[in-house]
Amino acid sequence: MPPKFGTSGLRGLVTELTDDLVTGYTRAFLVACPHGGAVHVGQDLRASSPTIAAAVTRAVRNMGLRAVDHGVLPTPALALASMGAGQAAIMVTGSHIPADRNGLKFYLPDGEIAKSDEEAIMAALGSGSVAAETGDLLREAGALPAYVARYVDAFGPQALTGLRIGVYEHSSVARDAMVDVLGQMGADIVRLARADHFIPVDTEAVDADTREMLKAWCAEHALDALVSTDGDADRPMVVDASGALVPGDVLGPLVARMLGADVICTPVSSNTMVDQMGFGSVIRTKIGSPYVIAAMEAAGGRVVGYEANGGFLLGFEAEGPAGKLAPLMTRDCLLPIVAPLAMARAKEVSLADLVSDLPPRFTAADRIAGIPTEASHTFIAELTGDPRARAAFFAGRAAETGVDLTDGLRVSFADETVIHLRPSGNAPEFRCYAEAESGTRAEALMRETLEAVSQRLG
CATH class of the missing domain: 3.40.120.10 (Alpha-D-Glucose-1,6-Bisphosphate, subunit A, domain 3)
Structure with a gap:
């Protein structure tokens, strides 16, 4: 291609x-x-x-x-x-x-x-x-020191004092910046697995082996949290003390709440918990930062955007705990890493406790690599255009209660679960997102659905 x-x-x-x-x-x-x-x-x-x-x-x-x-x-x-x-x-x-x-x-x-x-x-x-x-x-x-100073100045040198934070360095271009920012905010840093070759890390679809590795590091090093990013550092990865990943569409609402945002712009794939959190409005878009930015520019005001992969966009001048935070209308990894950790530290609770106070909606996402884009589009078109084909594919699920075609096929069911299917926009991959009342249920739904897709598309 x-x-x-x-x-x-x-x-x-x-x-x-x-x-x-x-x-x-x-x-x-x-x-x-x-x-x-x-x-x-x-x-x-x-x-x-x-x-x-x-x-x-x-x-x-x-x-x-x-x-x-x-x-x-x-x-x-x-x-x-x-x-x-x-x-x-x-x-x-x-x-x-x-x-x-x-x-x-x-x-x-x-x-x-x-x-x-x-x-x-x-x-x-x-x-x-x-x-x-x-x-x-x-x-x-001078760009990297200025980027680091942006967060140190806004959150202050004591924001993370007392926290022991692991940094999974791999081949992230932000591996040194993360260490500098977190360290200058008072955290005790444990540097982990720096690589001399490129490792593709998808923060939205973390494989089982990587999850186990992260969990083991948290236990071995007695970490309060573990953080990382994707290759170019516009997406964060945040793990709590137990080794559980905090999804990007959970980090996003936490940051938005801390900064006092009123309008949220986020893709249709993001967790619906944000709709229950009391923001002025939540605007749903197609997947991709250009769509989120277009919605933010149209909305104006105290607006932020985020994606399920965790990339966060700030559309107004916000107040951090120690200083101002200027707008940055591009996906960023550091703000959704620093802000939830600083919030938990200020409240004297764990990151897991901070997350547990949010509405109980959970998501899971993964992909099948090597699926030709044309085959993915044909399959989605079949399910979208033929209700009988869709019912056959989702046989055994609760009754269908809604279909959203904003980006791919997103189906809601009577048991309040959601399954979202779409071809990747930048690789020959097929993606699946699932949402349910528990993390275990969301993960199971996602795995079952990807297995069914694999059987259909090979």
């Missing part, structure tokens, strides 16, 4: 992300979108990222623009720096997908590109001439 735009950015096989293709998309972006005279370039820790970043930088300079090379850093840190300068950015990352793939994330001077910008970039492919003069190259090392 050739590289294409998915739920967040351009993705494809490394073998297909040639210099010519990367150059073409970079030029198209600069022709179709505002850039402020410069492009900030960052990269994750994949083996393929330096070569692709070099191609991006050359293309920017050959368009007569300044390229600001930030090297390796988290996606939200790059976005914070470029938006602060009023300039564009391109992040070289495949996020959580395997190392044989990579991609590009594009940022306008005011934040992530929208779907309309993606269409404009596609329309501009093949245009954009090489300038007579080569643009400047600036190497910048």
